Amino acid sequence: MSDEGKPVEEMSFEEAMRALEEVVGQLERGDVPLEQSIALYERGAKLKKRCEQKLKEAEEKVAAITLDAEGQPKGTTPVEGL
Template sequence: MTFEAALRELEAIVHKLESGETPLAEAIDLYERGNALRARCAERLDAAQARIEAIRLDAEGRATTTPFNAG
């Protein structure tokens, strides 16, 4: 599953849960699925951050390992 697909599914789950119309048993299942998707997205973001850190160059063109700061 791609990051984008996981994020779309997670957003749909959040929308369902926020509606307040989901029966409790289904809400619990959705929460568990959402938590798994959140963890997957976090792993993908961490991996992307590591790749960005690995390719950053300093002013002289040397690779640095300065942590990435998304702001």
């Protein structure tokens, strides 16, 4: 399934990452005209920014979950094997 028609701003992290991988693949093959390559590069930059934004949001959610009201770590249980 292609996410090409969906606005980047509405994509989930997974959708944006998948679309970014498609863009990179097309650019690496080098079989697209120059003007299309420029458009792909611009789309790739938007997709990269969206992925970074979604990762930051996820990090903030994790931080909010793992810190108490004073900003101190809550009691956490280490993950087995780490």
